[in-house]
Amino acid sequence: MAIMEAIATTYLEADAASVTFDDIPSTYEHLQVRISARDVSNDFFESVYLQLGDTGHSPVDTGANYSRQYMYAYTSSIYSAAQTSSNDIWLGKIAAAKSDSAIYGPLIIDILDYANTNKNTTALGSNFNGYGDYVRLTVGLWDDTSVVNAVLIKGNGNVVRGTEMTLYGIKSS
Amino acid sequence: MAVWNVIGHTELGASATSVSFTSISASYDHLVLLSSARSDDAGVYDFMNFQVNGDTGTNYTRTALNTNSGTPNSVAGTGGSYWTYNYIPAAGALADTFGTCETWFIDYSNTSNYTQIMTRSGMSNNSTTDSQWGIRFEGGLWLNTAAINRVDALQESGDDFVQYSTFTLYGINGAG
Numbered sequence: 001m002a003i004m005e006a007i008a009t010t011y012l013e014a015d016a017a018s019v020t021f022d023d024i025p026s027t028y029e030h031l032q033v034r035i036s037a038r039d040v041s042n043d044f045f046e047s048v049y050l051q052l053g054d055t056g057h058s059p060v061d062t063g064a065n066y067s068r069q070y071m072y073a074y075t076s077s078i079y080s081a082a083q084t085s086s087n088d089i090w091l092g093k094i095a096a097a098k099s100d101s102a103i104y105g106p107l108i109i110d111i112l113d114y115a116n117t118n119k120n121t122t123a124l125g126s127n128f129n130g131y132g133d134y135v136r137l138t139v140g141l142w143d144d145t146s147v148v149n150a151v152l153i154k155g156n157g158n159v160v161r162g163t164e165m166t167l168y169g170i171k172s173s
Numbered sequence: 174m175a176v177w178n179v180i181g182h183t184e185l186g187a188s189a190t191s192v193s194f195t196s197i198s199a200s201y202d203h204l205v206l207l208s209s210a211r212s213d214d215a216g217v218y219d220f221m222n223f224q225v226n227g228d229t230g231t232n233y234t235r236t237a238l239n240t241n242s243g244t245p246n247s248v249a250g251t252g253g254s255y256w257t258y259n260y261i262p263a264a265g266a267l268a269d270t271f272g273t274c275e276t277w278f279i280d281y282s283n284t285s286n287y288t289q290i291m292t293r294s295g296m297s298n299n300s301t302t303d304s305q306w307g308i309r310f311e312g313g314l315w316l317n318t319a320a321i322n323r324v325d326a327l328q329e330s331g332d333d334f335v336q337y338s339t340f341t342l343y344g345i346n347g348a349g
Contacts, residue, residue, distance in 0.1 A: 001175075002175060002177070003175060003177035003178060003179055003343065004176065004177040029182070029207075029339075029341060030207055030341070067297050067298065067299045067300075068297070069295070069297055069298075069306045069307075069308060070308065071238065071240040071245045071308050078238070078245045079243075079245065080240035080242065080243055080244070080245040080308070081243060082243075082300070082301040082306055083301060084299045084300065084301055085299075110207075110273060110275055112207055112208075112209040112271075112273050112339070113209040113271070113339050116209075116337065116339070118269065118336075118337040119209065119269055119270070119271050119337060120267070120269050120270045120271075122209075122270065122271065122272070122273050122295070122297050123273070124273040124275065124293060124294075124295045126293065137238075137293060137295070137308055137310055138295070138308075139273065139295025139296065139297045139306070139308055140297055141267070141270060141297035141298065141299065143267065143299060145269055170177070170207070170343075171179065172179055172182040172339075172341045173179055173182060
């Protein structure tokens with residue numbers, strides 16, 4: 001029995017506003033999403049966001065129930081900031097239309113204990129924009145103790161054809 | 174042969190000052206500890222630390238990128254008696270909120286070199302106030318070439334991990 005299993009992979013054959021993994025079983029201990037993505041926006045790189053869902057929010061909660069804190073290096077400087085009452089968890093930046101067409105931005109999201117109803121759900125994201133000048137570590141909070149059954153990833157514009165996202169489940173026994 | 178293997182999993186049914194994984198087999202290539210933890214310290218945040226093989230000596234070094242405000246910094250230290258200052262929420266943080274920490278013990282059973290760790294941790298909170306949240310990326314060495322057979326997750330002196338804190342230790346295999 002594998003401890004880490006691929007629950008689903010999405011490879012975009014056409015541009016899309018978002019990618020949603022829903023009907024996630026609650027049988028794992030942790031979730032991880034690995035992403036290689038690019039945005040259509042007319043810039044060198046663009047923001048990428050996470051929203052989460054449960055049985056009371058279908059497919060995901062779009063309310064102002066998220067907090068996010070992050071630090072990032074942009075060119076030769078480092079920054080950090082925090083926001084609350086947000087509509088999503090802002091996880092970082094991915095390459096966009098002004099970047100070389102072969103450039104996509106990687107992002108790994110760890111969502112621990114997602115099915116534990118004694119805890120709000122938190123996510124830890126590690127990101128590089130692909131363009132070469134932005135790297136970031138983010139922690140985010142969804143103020144909801146429900147079992148997570150949906151994960152949505154979206155860009156600021158559409159994410160482009162060729163974007164790939166895989167959701168993994170990690171067991172604890 | 175499975176790549177990921179569960180060595181142990183603990184969800185605290187009551188507060189505890191530490192969580193230990195003992196008699197760890199040397200048969201894996203790497204270890205990774207995934208923790209979702211909270212402290213009962215009276216403040217807003219606290220730290221989770223690690224020791225290996227029960228070594229309480231000053232044999233731990235560390236370098237980190239760190240922030241809990243609008244001004245991130247870098248820190249380094251030698252001669253520590255434990256590793257890492259992983260941020261976790263404490264009693265003053267938003268209720269039911271736990272910190273996320275992923276710690277890799279690379280090549281932990283190779284007796285030709287010192288054990289290396291890398292850890293990423295984050296404590297979110299419904300606050301933008303300085304020192305009410307924290308993020309850290311840290312690397313470190315244990316100045317000992319022994320194979321790791323024990324990992325202890327520790328609280329700061331006098332504090333406990335609270336109920337529902339979880340700790341899962343995985344053994345990661347290579348090929349062959």
